[in-house]
Structure formats: structure tokens, C-alpha cells
Amino acid sequence: MPMIQRHSILRVTTKLLTPFILMFALYVQFHGDFGPGGGFQAGVIFGAGFILYALIYGIEAAEKVAPPGIIRVVMTLGLLLYIGVGYFGMFLGGAFLDYNVLRQDPVQGQHLGITLVELGVGTTVAATMITIFFSFAGRMRRAGRSG
Amino acid sequence: MDIPGLFNYWIVIFLMMTGFYVVIARGNLVKKIVGLNIFQTSVFILYISMGKVEDGTAPIVIEGAKGVGAVYSNPLPHVLILTAIVVGIATTALGLALIVRIKEAYGTVEEDDIFAQDEAE
Amino acid sequence: MIAANLPALQIVLPLIAAPLCLLLRRGNLAWALALFVSLAAFAIAVALLTQVLDSGAISYELGGWAPPWGIEYRVDVLNAFVLLIVAAIGAVVLAYARRSVAQEVPTSQHSGFYTAFLLCLTGLLGVAITGDAFNLFVFLEISSLSSYVLISMGRDRRALTAAFQYLVMGTIGATFIVIGIGLLYMSTGTLNMADLGARLPAIGANRTVLAAFAFLTVGATIKLALFPLHFWLPNAYAYAPSAVTAFLASTATKVSIYILLRFFFTVFGPTFEAEEITLNNLVVPLATIAVLVCSTVAIYQGNVKRMLAYSSIAQIGYMMIGIGFGTVTGLTAGIAHLFNHAVTKGGLFLVLGCIVWRIGSCRLGDLAGLGRRMPLTMFAFVLGGLSLIGVPLTAGFVSKWVLVQAAIEQGNWLVAVAILAGSLLALIYVWRVVEVAYLRPAPDSAPEAAEAPWSMLIPAWILIGASIYFGVETSLSLGVAEAAARFLLGGAG
Numbered sequence: 001m002p003m004i005q006r007h008s009i010l011r012v013t014t015k016l017l018t019p020f021i022l023m024f025a026l027y028v029q030f031h032g033d034f035g036p037g038g039g040f041q042a043g044v045i046f047g048a049g050f051i052l053y054a055l056i057y058g059i060e061a062a063e064k065v066a067p068p069g070i071i072r073v074v075m076t077l078g079l080l081l082y083i084g085v086g087y088f089g090m091f092l093g094g095a096f097l098d099y100n101v102l103r104q105d106p107v108q109g110q111h112l113g114i115t116l117v118e119l120g121v122g123t124t125v126a127a128t129m130i131t132i133f134f135s136f137a138g139r140m141r142r143a144g145r146s147g
Numbered sequence: 148m149d150i151p152g153l154f155n156y157w158i159v160i161f162l163m164m165t166g167f168y169v170v171i172a173r174g175n176l177v178k179k180i181v182g183l184n185i186f187q188t189s190v191f192i193l194y195i196s197m198g199k200v201e202d203g204t205a206p207i208v209i210e211g212a213k214g215v216g217a218v219y220s221n222p223l224p225h226v227l228i229l230t231a232i233v234v235g236i237a238t239t240a241l242g243l244a245l246i247v248r249i250k251e252a253y254g255t256v257e258e259d260d261i262f263a264q265d266e267a268e
Numbered sequence: 269m270i271a272a273n274l275p276a277l278q279i280v281l282p283l284i285a286a287p288l289c290l291l292l293r294r295g296n297l298a299w300a301l302a303l304f305v306s307l308a309a310f311a312i313a314v315a316l317l318t319q320v321l322d323s324g325a326i327s328y329e330l331g332g333w334a335p336p337w338g339i340e341y342r343v344d345v346l347n348a349f350v351l352l353i354v355a356a357i358g359a360v361v362l363a364y365a366r367r368s369v370a371q372e373v374p375t376s377q378h379s380g381f382y383t384a385f386l387l388c389l390t391g392l393l394g395v396a397i398t399g400d401a402f403n404l405f406v407f408l409e410i411s412s413l414s415s416y417v418l419i420s421m422g423r424d425r426r427a428l429t430a431a432f433q434y435l436v437m438g439t440i441g442a443t444f445i446v447i448g449i450g451l452l453y454m455s456t457g458t459l460n461m462a463d464l465g466a467r468l469p470a471i472g473a474n475r476t477v478l479a480a481f482a483f484l485t486v487g488a489t490i491k492l493a494l495f496p497l498h499f500w501l502p503n504a505y506a507y508a509p510s511a512v513t514a515f516l517a518s519t520a521t522k523v524s525i526y527i528l529l530r531f532f533f534t535v536f537g538p539t540f541e542a543e544e545i546t547l548n549n550l551v552v553p554l555a556t557i558a559v560l561v562c563s564t565v566a567i568y569q570g571n572v573k574r575m576l577a578y579s580s581i582a583q584i585g586y587m588m589i590g591i592g593f594g595t596v597t598g599l600t601a602g603i604a605h606l607f608n609h610a611v612t613k614g615g616l617f618l619v620l621g622c623i624v625w626r627i628g629s630c631r632l633g634d635l636a637g638l639g640r641r642m643p644l645t646m647f648a649f650v651l652g653g654l655s656l657i658g659v660p661l662t663a664g665f666v667s668k669w670v671l672v673q674a675a676i677e678q679g680n681w682l683v684a685v686a687i688l689a690g691s692l693l694a695l696i697y698v699w700r701v702v703e704v705a706y707l708r709p710a711p712d713s714a715p716e717a718a719e720a721p722w723s724m725l726i727p728a729w730i731l732i733g734a735s736i737y738f739g740v741e742t743s744l745s746l747g748v749a750e751a752a753a754r755f756l757l758g759g760a761g
Contacts, residue, residue, distance in 0.1 A: 035207055036205070036207065040229060040233065072290075076288075080284065083280060083283060084284075086276075089331075090276065095273070095276065095329055095331060096273060096280060097330060098331050099331070100332055132240050170440070183439055187439070190446055190447055193447065193450055194450050197453070231446060234413075234442075237409075238409075238435065238439050241413060241416055241417065241435065242435050242436075245431055248420065248428050252428055265429070
């Protein structure tokens, strides 16, 4: 990583920006049921913040924060959360993905359902974005080592 | 023909044909994927422009007196196309992953070279 | 609770099992889960079909949102039948897959393989069950993306290029379908297919609706590989792992045909003005050419898997001829052939997978003398081949017979002759395999070959046996197909 070491402007800016990008992602995530936003957008922003970090500091550093194996598990867990909420609605006597039955008050039920489902979407999308990036970039690195 | 009023469709058709041409005419697999992306993007624009309602504002409910009689854009096409964008991303990622594997297996990403290698077998 | 939610469970059971398979990591555990889920899906499909035959169409409101605003799962005779085909083939192929996949796919990819397989199953079932046009596109892409992954897992490096080619073609086809759906939404403001069908007649055939019709037709025909849009298919089938070929050959194209049927008859309606022009004058000639040309091309293939792939395109031609006629008899023939061919071709590809498992090749020359070394396997191939040709007392005969009747009913003698000629051509390519396997002695250098393991042979024989069974007992295939045809043409289902 000697070349990256030299670009101090890039490194400092990234270090400053990354927490804000991740924070903004969380804002978009949890603001999603009142206004524009939602799991997909939030997940992409979260993933983008992470990828920026990996681009500047190298994949090894990024993998230390988020080991690919764990990211992969998180990816499936997000999807399972989504489907799980759907199943839960079904167990409570509604249709699949029926949020009304999650709470006594249908409005609260909708609120809870949307929040959980969007959380599932957000985690899956962020984890998928990071995984896609790791698989491509990591492959190049492995090929570079062997060649 | 009301060309200025339909300009969004002209953009869509132009993009669609550009993408389609790239997919057909380029032998480089990466360029093919780029063409496919342009092709899909044209459809995204078709849907998004479809949701425009004249004088409509962003589809977020305005509360209070200001919101009475407010005209909103149609949010449904946007939601639909968000899904299509996700599909597009998945397609692109998968296409690129296949190209990486093809490059490893054949040592080239040019369609003609790959074809020649297959013929030689 | 379970009974009321059957339509949703049909989809979400395989859907939830897919990420679980990925979490299990161990190939055998993933396989066991996938098999269990696919058997459950099959049981649900059977329950749905009996329920529909008893008491008419079922409507399920996803998330409790009433149609046409929410997504509706709508099961009628036609798609209950398609669900049954997909789920049955999925279960049989999964039972078969363990040994075959263990040999053909690297161990590290096994859990990924079963995940992709379950996603593909989910997508195909979803396409069949949903009553919402855009939801159909999403499920179509779920199944397509996972099938590209499955195909690329083949051992030969050409599997990669085949998957890539399929990806490009498939994406163009799917994008065309989205354009068509978008144009329909633009002119009607609804995405529910039943609702679309109710609203379109009032709008009539204006230019937007015609464009939508054209885009949907071309998009779906790419996906179902109607001649001349079939170029992605032979390579994709030839180089995919054997189990994948069997699954895709008997479900993916069939579901695409279902999409076409759904749009032609439920959405646009049998009286749609453009239909007369398009179906009879365009689809029937193309499908007839498909039968003749692709059967001929199949004769010249040196790779048996590729030969069967070309034969698939020809058989799709038969189905499309029936659909193109647009009469009750024609549609019955098309839908029945969809079922019969799924069973027959699925069985044949499974048999071929047994051969590949044993001798590691499916080149015609390598099959020499196999009739004596793998008698059970080769006998299954012969029976499947007979059904492919359309010999009486096999499933292939039943639907072709009805198809010829439909052609004669229309006074279309040329097509009737072409159907018979196609059967003769099929006889030639099946005979080539039989001749090599039975009449040519095995070369001395040939590897020692015995029967394939039972876990592979039994599923293959189930499908081959079914293709004989449904040649004699036609109440399921023909009976349901006719009910579906009447339903599509607006009569009482």
C-alpha cells in the first residue's frame, strides 16, 4: 500500500467522511417510514461508505472491520428477517407480510412491520454491496499474489 | 407530431437503441454489459417519466391547510423501477463476475477470440 | 391457518429455505433441506390443484392489501397445472441431484448450488402463481438470474460463455417484458392482470397497447426460445450440470410459455384485435419452421445433450403451434404437450445425466455398446425417445394427436404434415443414439461401466415411467389441459 500512504488528503478526508456517510445511511434507514428513504437506499449508502474506506485504506483494512464470512452471514440474516416478519404475520392469523396483525393497533402494526422489513432490506443490501465489492477486488488481489 | 411534448420518449428511444446497438455490435464482453446497462437505463427513464403529473409535487403528504387539494406525482412507477434497478444491479454484477471467470478460463474477453478458441477444440 | 395460506407458502417455503441453505454451508445438509422443501412445495401444488378443480380460482391477498392495489396471488386451472409441473420436476430433480452434483460441481460450491436451485424454483413458481404483472417480472428475473448462476457451474469452460450469452439474451427479453408492462400501466393505470384484462377492451387497440403487445410477445418468445430467438438455448443446456439441464429444460421454457398464454389470453383477451394477425400469421409459421429446422439440426449433433436441446426447441414449436391456433383443441394440445414434454424431456436429461456420471461424456461416439453395459439406463432412454417421437401409448403421442386434430380442424393440412414430418425427424435422431448404444460394439479401451447409482436411476425412471403412464391415462394431462384451454378462451373453467 505505499502509493496510498502518500495520498494524505484522500486518507484524511475519507477518515473524516466515513462516519458521516454511515450516519446518513442510518438516518435514511430509520426515516424511511415517514419520508423519502428506506432500506434499499440506506443499504447502498452504507455499502458505499464502506467501499470508499476499502478503496483508500486497502481491502485488508476493510476486511478487518468486516470479515467477509460474517458479512455473508449478515446478508442472509437480513433476508431471513424480512421473510421472518412475513411468516410471523401469517402465524398471527393474517396473510403473508400482513403487518396489521403484528400489534393490537393496525397503525402501530404497520409501523413495526415496515421498520423491521426495511431493516432487513437495509442490512441485506449493504452486506450484498460489500460482498460484491470484496469478491471482485479480493479476486484481483489473489490473482496478483499468485502471478 | 408533438415532438417537444414527447421529448422524454425520444430520449428513451435514443438510449434504448444506443444500448441495443452496443450489445449487438461490440465484441468485448465488458462493453456488452455496459450496453445492456444503457438499454435497461432507458426503461428506468421510461417508467420514471411516466410518474410525472403536471404541477405535481413530490409524493409526500403535506399536512395542514397547505396540503388541501395538493397535486402529487405518481410514486408507484418510481417504486416499481427501484425494484428493476435492483434487478439491473444483480444482472450487472453477475455478468461482470462471469466475465472475470471467462477471462481466467480463456485469457481474453473478446468474443471473437473466445469463439476461435472454442472452434479450435 | 396453513390451508388458507397455501398460495403464499408455495412461494415462501423455498424462498426461506434458500438463505438457510447458504447458512448451512455443508453440501449434504443443504441438499436435504432443499429436497424436503421441494417435496413440501410439490404437496402444496397438488393441494392447490385439487382445490382449484373442486371450487374454482383461489385469490390470495399478499400483505392483506386488496387487489388491484396490492399484489394478488391468483391460482386458476392453468397456473395450478403449471405449478404442479414445476414443483414435481423440482422435487424429482433434487432427489436426483445429490450424486450428480457431487461429481460435477466443486464441493465448495454445493451449498451455493442448492441455494441457487431453490431460488430458481421460487422464481418459477412465483411467475406461475402471481396475478400482478410487475411481480411476474420480478419473479422471472429471480429465476433467470439464478439459472445463469446454475448454468455457469458446469464443468466445461464453455458453460461460462453459454451462461453469459443467456444472460445477455435473457436480460433483453426481460427488459422487453418490463417495457410492455410499463406501456400497459401507462394506458390503464393498473398492474393486476385480471384488472388489466377487464380494462383493456374499453381502451381498444391504440398504438400504446399495440406496442405493449409487441414488446411482451417478443420478450416472452426470447425467454421461451421460439425460433429464431433460440440461439442461447443449445449451449446453455449442453454445458450446464446435468441436473440443471433437466430442471431448466422441463420448467424454465414452460413457464415462459405460461407467461405468453397469460398475456395473450387473460390480459389482452382472446378477442384482442391484433391477436388474429399475430398468432395465426406469425406464431404458427415460426413454430412450424422451428419444428422442421431444429429437428433437422438435432440429427447432425455429435453431443447427445446438445441434440436433446435442439429437440427441445422443436418441441416448443409444437406447443406454440397449438397456442397459435387459438382454438380450444389447439390450446388443449399446446398445454398438454407442455406437460408431456416437461415429463419426457426431464426424464431424458436425467437419463443422460446417469450416462455422464458413469462414463464422463455424452458424445455420441462414447455411447457405443452402452446398451449392454448400462441396460436399465439405456432402456429408459429408448422409452423416453419413443415418447419424444410420439409413438402411441406414450405421452408424446397423446398431445401430438390432439395437435394434428387441431390442425385438421383449422383446415391447415400443411401444418399437420409438418407435425408428422417432425415426428419422423425425431425418429431419426433418437435412432442414431439407439443404433450407437445397442448395435455398435464397445471399443476395447472403453472404461468399465455399470449402472448408475439407484439414487439417480430411480428419479430418472419416475419421469420416464410417468411419460408412459400419461400416454395411457390421460385424464390428468388432457383433462386439466382442456379445462385450462376453456378457461383461457373465456368459457367456464
